[in-house]
Amino acid sequence: MKALHFGAGNIGRGFIGLLLSQSGYNVTFSDVNKTLVAALQQRGEYTVTLANDAQEQLQVTGVTAIDGTDADAVASAVAEADLVTTAVGVNILKHIAAGIARGIEKRIANGAGQLHIIACENAIGGSTQLKEHVFGHLDEAAQAKASEVVAFPDAAVDRIVPLQHHEDPLAVTVEPFYEWVVDASAMFEGYKPVEGVHYVNHLLPYIERKLFTVNTGHCAAAYLGNLKGYETIQQAMGDDSIVGEVKATLKETGAVLVARYGFDQAEHEKYIEKIIGRFRNDHLTDEVTRVGRSPIRKLSPNDRLVKPALQAHEMGMEPKQLAKVMAAALYFDYADDPESTELQQSIKDKGAGQTAADYTSIPEGHPVFALIMESYASIADERK
Numbered sequence: 001m002k003a004l005h006f007g008a009g010n011i012g013r014g015f016i017g018l019l020l021s022q023s024g025y026n027v028t029f030s031d032v033n034k035t036l037v038a039a040l041q042q043r044g045e046y047t048v049t050l051a052n053d054a055q056e057q058l059q060v061t062g063v064t065a066i067d068g069t070d071a072d073a074v075a076s077a078v079a080e081a082d083l084v085t086t087a088v089g090v091n092i093l094k095h096i097a098a099g100i101a102r103g104i105e106k107r108i109a110n111g112a113g114q115l116h117i118i119a120c121e122n123a124i125g126g127s128t129q130l131k132e133h134v135f136g137h138l139d140e141a142a143q144a145k146a147s148e149v150v151a152f153p154d155a156a157v158d159r160i161v162p163l164q165h166h167e168d169p170l171a172v173t174v175e176p177f178y179e180w181v182v183d184a185s186a187m188f189e190g191y192k193p194v195e196g197v198h199y200v201n202h203l204l205p206y207i208e209r210k211l212f213t214v215n216t217g218h219c220a221a222a223y224l225g226n227l228k229g230y231e232t233i234q235q236a237m238g239d240d241s242i243v244g245e246v247k248a249t250l251k252e253t254g255a256v257l258v259a260r261y262g263f264d265q266a267e268h269e270k271y272i273e274k275i276i277g278r279f280r281n282d283h284l285t286d287e288v289t290r291v292g293r294s295p296i297r298k299l300s301p302n303d304r305l306v307k308p309a310l311q312a313h314e315m316g317m318e319p320k321q322l323a324k325v326m327a328a329a330l331y332f333d334y335a336d337d338p339e340s341t342e343l344q345q346s347i348k349d350k351g352a353g354q355t356a357a358d359y360t361s362i363p364e365g366h367p368v369f370a371l372i373m374e375s376y377a378s379i380a381d382e383r384k
């Protein structure tokens with residue numbers, strides 16, 4: 001069985017590629033990073049290390065790679081694959097869509113079998129977004145055919161994989177925990193399950209629980225830690241006041257999740273405690289600049305801060321702590337992150353209020369907007 005995975009980065013090698021390989025797939029990675037592609041082609045294997053006391057090592061074999069900029073190679077790989085997955089970043093999905101569309105056309109012409117394409121990104125409806133990009137490259141007749149033979153089930157993926165600092169470009173150290181949940185209701189009947197994947201018929205509670213707990217909590221630690229000058233999440237989580245603020249943030253999202261989806265309160269509290277323990281894993285070094293990366297994406301309306309804050313407001317709560325994290329995100333100033341530089345430039349040009357309104361889409365005058373600006377002003381006072 002052949003799997004094609006877009007993105008041979010940290011999640012690609014350390015999570016999705018590993019699980020696919022363990023399920024018996026020969027994995028081909030498509031990536032634009034020439035170093036990674038050449039190393040995968042030459043060696044055909046790599047090592048995943050689990051960040052625990054035992055430092056257990058898992059060997060991933062039978063892998064190779066193609067150059068993601070080679071349109072013919074990408075289309076052929078899509079045409080021949082039994083499963084396609086991605087972990088490139090949700091904003092990159094539009095860039096891989098044309099190659100996937102050409103591959104689908106080839107599959108249709110060859111009479112190839114059904115195909116699942118699963119985007120493993122931190123976003124609600126990642127595969128659905130990818131489908132829209134792909135279908136934008138197909139004419140009406142091809143779209144109709146593609147709908148019969150290609151499905152795009154949405155997914156939630158959870159495993160902390162920090163930036164890697166090894167001599168070997170393929171080596172990857174990952175936290176032991178993982179969760180990969182896939183929407184089975186969008187899959188063709190008789191699909192072959194991937195070992196370790198949890199298939200569910202209603203994905204929304206899982207993706208929102210994950211995004212609004214793991215990702216909201218993690219970025220809270222990053223943005224609040226950054227304000228205090230910490231360089232890593234581990235340092236930030238060594239500060240009791242930050243841990244208190246992360247917990248207060250997750251209390252707000254937790255209230256929304258429990259009310260919306262009927263999660264058991266005590267179980268949800270255990271889920272939060274487990275996640276706080278994962279953030280603290282001292283076998284990992286996770287830079288706040290990685291976890292806070294892409295602040296514009298993180299401040300966008302459908303993401304981990306704005307969405308639960310507006311849901312909380314609609315339910316009659318006052319999401320003060322989520323607003324504080326959004327305000328802290330506006331102070332995330334990291335020159336190597338293009339979204340951070342864009343955000344800082346916007347604050348210089350238009351002011352923090354207009355910037356917050358533009359990127360969060362929360363209108364000025366909305367009570368949550370007022371909370372963000374109150375926090376922004378008190379952070380400014382503290383920094384004087």
Ligand SMILES: NC(=O)C1=CN([C@@H]2O[C@H](COP(=O)(O)OP(=O)(O)OC[C@H]3O[C@@H](n4cnc5c(N)ncnc54)[C@H](O)[C@@H]3O)[C@@H](O)[C@H]2O)C=CC1
Pocket residue numbers: 006007008009010011012030031032033036068087088089090092095096120121122157158159160161162
């Ligand atoms: N690292 C983590 O802890 C987690 C990350 N995620 C999500 O997984 C996705 C990937 O994240 P990471 O692996 O951390 O990022 P990464 O930066 O390590 O990997 C992304 C890879 O995609 C490649 N890429 C970029 N453009 C491409 C293109 N046009 N075609 C093919 N490959 C391309 C890059 O060269 C890179 O190797 C993101 O959506 C992220 O939100 C989800 C859960 C955990």
Ligand SMILES: O=P(O)(O)OC[C@H]1O[C@](O)(CO)[C@@H](O)[C@@H]1O
Pocket residue numbers: 122157158159160161214215218219290291292293
């Ligand atoms: O690109 P993003 O959304 O920051 O993704 C990385 C995040 O996902 C996580 O791995 C959680 O699954 C966190 O480590 C990290 O904060």
